[in-house]
Amino acid sequence: MWRWLIPLSVVPVLALLAYGFRVNPHEIPSPLVGRPAAPFVVRAFDGTEVSLAGLRGRVVVLNFWASWCYPACYEEAPALERAWRTYRDRGVAVVGVAIQDKPEASRKFIADFSLSFSNAPDPDGKISVDYGVYGVPETFFIDRAGRIRLKQTGGVTDELFRAEIEKLLGEPA
Amino acid sequence: MIPELGYGALVVGVVLAVYGALAAAAGAHTGRPALIESAQHAALAVFTLVTACFLLLAGALLTFDFSVRYVAQQTTLGTPFYYRVTAVWGALEGSILLWAWMLALYTLIVVVRHRGERDLYPWALSVMLGIIAFFLLVMTIPAPPFQRLLPVPADGRGLNPLLEDTGMITHPVALYLGFTGFTVPFAFAMAALMTGRVGDAWITTTRRWTIVAWYFLSLGLLIGGWWSYHVLGWGGYWAWDPVENAAFMPWLTGTAFLHSVMIQERRRMLKLWNISLVILTFGLTIFGTFLTRSGVIASVHAFSQGSIGAFFLTFLGLVLLSAFGLLAWRWDLLRAQGELDGILSRESAFLLNNVFLVAAAFTVFFGTVFPLLSEAVRGVKVSVGAPFFNQVNVPLFLSLIFLMGVGPLIAWRRASIDNLKRNFLGPVAIGVATAAVLHLVGVRSALAVLTLALALFTTATIALDVLRGTRARLRTGAGVVGAVTSLLLRHNRRYGGFGIHLGILLVALGVTGSQAWSVQTEATLKPGQVVELAGYRVRFDGLSAVQESTHARVVGTFTVSNGGGAPIVMHPSKKFYPHEQAPIAGVDYRMGFREDLYLVLGDFARDGSEATVKALVNRLVSWIWIGGLVLTLGALLAIVPDDKRA
Numbered sequence: 069m070w071r072w073l074i075p076l077s078v079v080p081v082l083a084l085l086a087y088g089f090r091v092n093p094h095e096i097p098s099p100l101v102g103r104p105a106a107p108f109v110v111r112a113f114d115g116t117e118v119s120l121a122g123l124r125g126r127v128v129v130l131n132f133w134a135s136w137c138y139p140a141c142y143e144e145a146p147a148l149e150r151a152w153r154t155y156r157d158r159g160v161a162v163v164g165v166a167i168q169d170k171p172e173a174s175r176k177f178i179a180d181f182s183l184s185f186s187n188a189p190d191p192d193g194k195i196s197v198d199y200g201v202y203g204v205p206e207t208f209f210i211d212r213a214g215r216i217r218l219k220q221t222g223g224v225t226d227e228l229f230r231a232e233i234e235k236l237l238g239e240p241a
Numbered sequence: 242m243i244p245e246l247g248y249g250a251l252v253v254g255v256v257l258a259v260y261g262a263l264a265a266a267a268g269a270h271t272g273r274p275a276l277i278e279s280a281q282h283a284a285l286a287v288f289t290l291v292t293a294c295f296l297l298l299a300g301a302l303l304t305f306d307f308s309v310r311y312v313a314q315q316t317t318l319g320t321p322f323y324y325r326v327t328a329v330w331g332a333l334e335g336s337i338l339l340w341a342w343m344l345a346l347y348t349l350i351v352v353v354r355h356r357g358e359r360d361l362y363p364w365a366l367s368v369m370l371g372i373i374a375f376f377l378l379v380m381t382i383p384a385p386p387f388q389r390l391l392p393v394p395a396d397g398r399g400l401n402p403l404l405e406d407t408g409m410i411t412h413p414v415a416l417y418l419g420f421t422g423f424t425v426p427f428a429f430a431m432a433a434l435m436t437g438r439v440g441d442a443w444i445t446t447t448r449r450w451t452i453v454a455w456y457f458l459s460l461g462l463l464i465g466g467w468w469s470y471h472v473l474g475w476g477g478y479w480a481w482d483p484v485e486n487a488a489f490m491p492w493l494t495g496t497a498f499l500h501s502v503m504i505q506e507r508r509r510m511l512k513l514w515n516i517s518l519v520i521l522t523f524g525l526t527i528f529g530t531f532l533t534r535s536g537v538i539a540s541v542h543a544f545s546q547g548s549i550g551a552f553f554l555t556f557l558g559l560v561l562l563s564a565f566g567l568l569a570w571r572w573d574l575l576r577a578q579g580e581l582d583g584i585l586s587r588e589s590a591f592l593l594n595n596v597f598l599v600a601a602a603f604t605v606f607f608g609t610v611f612p613l614l615s616e617a618v619r620g621v622k623v624s625v626g627a628p629f630f631n632q633v634n635v636p637l638f639l640s641l642i643f644l645m646g647v648g649p650l651i652a653w654r655r656a657s658i659d660n661l662k663r664n665f666l667g668p669v670a671i672g673v674a675t676a677a678v679l680h681l682v683g684v685r686s687a688l689a690v691l692t693l694a695l696a697l698f699t700t701a702t703i704a705l706d707v708l709r710g711t712r713a714r715l716r717t718g719a720g721v722v723g724a725v726t727s728l729l730l731r732h733n734r735r736y737g738g739f740g741i742h743l744g745i746l747l748v749a750l751g752v753t754g755s756q757a758w759s760v761q762t763e764a765t766l767k768p769g770q771v772v773e774l775a776g777y778r779v780r781f782d783g784l785s786a787v788q789e790s791t792h793a794r795v796v797g798t799f800t801v802s803n804g805g806g807a808p809i810v811m812h813p814s815k816k817f818y819p820h821e822q823a824p825i826a827g828v829d830y831r832m833g834f835r836e837d838l839y840l841v842l843g844d845f846a847r848d849g850s851e852a853t854v855k856a857l858v859n860r861l862v863s864w865i866w867i868g869g870l871v872l873t874l875g876a877l878l879a880i881v882p883d884d885k886r887a
Binding site: 071072074075078079084085086087089134135136139142168170173176180181 | 392397399531535550557558569572614617
């Protein structure tokens, strides 16, 4: 009967590999979480000036994206727009920053998804360096006191957005 | 249109492959030839469909059809023709397509060569079609190469710049021909288990297939090392990265298999072991695919992606459980008939060789999955690096080099003292003399002395054997060239094997030399300043900028003189890609038999007033690539049809 141990011995190896799905080897916690968000002032694609200081008192969702980033940026763009429309009147600001992108390509992306929140280029890469952006998309949730509370690596979903925003809105300013 | 056509072809392909697998199995079971013929037609149709998919994807890439997501990911309008072709397999989805295409091709060749046979072949056909069905299924659900992208972007993202290299056409193709090639011996081994004909038939049928698969895998590994050496810019060729390990493990078990089958053919021993090795080798090729595509383990060049990991893991589980299950079921048939007669015999040399190779495969496996194990058991993230792998593998590899000299010359069954003296006295003397000479000329690295002495010992055994064979033929009156040629062709398997051994020894020489004697330095220079290294004077002359179709390039000019001879000018560079965070090194190197000079450009001042250069003198590295060529010649000789002996 012990011969059946040969096929059975495969099981623990498979179990270990399956466990691997639950962990992300690339996941490194951002040291910025809990720290004050770096200030920035940018000229958005629509010509307006956007600054973090000007948004103080609001919950700010700072999203880094690029038009060449498939599929994640293409998947999250509609979710961000939906969230913005839902929460814009409740003291939430969404700011998109297109990094390492050509301005025409960024504009086409904004038009394709009819994005109505502020979007700005990061021509000298200063903002992405300040926030330690490693890849796109990455999204920072900043509370009303101007502290980074969550860094999302990869696309943002409706559920994540709702959960985090409701939590931050529930806190006193 | 292309996305719909491609997707449709894949779905039809899955259905036909599943049908073919079932029909072949039913045909094998009932013995009805019509069913088997129908399965053969299915195999032909699957091959045609996969080829069509391949051409469709290539067409989409060549015409910049950005409505296909894969095309938008892998090319930009600036991507040159050559890299639009290699982009077909440059990323996850396309690499699976290449894999499936090769499997379909191998299946077709099996059909052409074996149709009409009734014992093992129908089951083997069934297994192969089942495996193809899995790969096609992967392309319809978790990794679709033909996904639409909406809205259609104006330009694409572009190939991973590290893959913009000529090696991209040869490395994946060779590697995948190796990986997929092991499917054939696996399929015949499964057929042997299902029919209960576990004798030598499946081994003799697949012997040449195994060598072909093994050869391509070796070539893929070597080209991968070459790519790493001249593209990545760290001066090395092997880093024990999980992806490299993934390709190396089946190579180790495959090598063990190539040797152990000889014992089964000759002595009727090791049936169980051989089937286990072929299952393990095939399983490791799937495991490698799982590892590189599931994102479970961090690696420099993994294509990590969502749900595909679960698919591969399920498939791997299915393969291993059913294959080892069959093995347990046929246990009684697989019990050995032969017995080991003596400790000093060719059988035991081959057995030891197998033990060491499998031990090496196990340690590589253990080191590769250890980070996962550590996180699962202790919750601690660790990484396992080169020191572990080197420490455990170097003694194993040295023992293998020694056995490489012993195995082919020692007698079967039981070696007499006379046999040992006759075959090994000379080579041992040569090995000892080598060690002594190396010590006298001042080589102080014990590891290098040991490796080179063992390599010379093994080379001497090969030379001795060739010499004896030739002399015997010369006595029959042939000329020297005629004698050698007829010897090699007449015993092509043996001498092909020797050729492969020589190739491996040259690789070992290159690895030893580069590990023991390479030197490097780094210096920040102003124009006109010089850095010296191992007799080379490297002068910084200035920087210039060039705009290429996909990237900008900053090129350094360095004049290198080496004692006598005219100075040469070298141009290491840094490439800046619009969508990459970090620049990519453009290495410049001069290769030589004794050493390579290898320059990497580091940081620089934008105005060209200063630049950091890393200079490496890598010793004997070229012998690794020369070893690859010798290995190729040996493998060619080993697969020449040897009917004339019969």
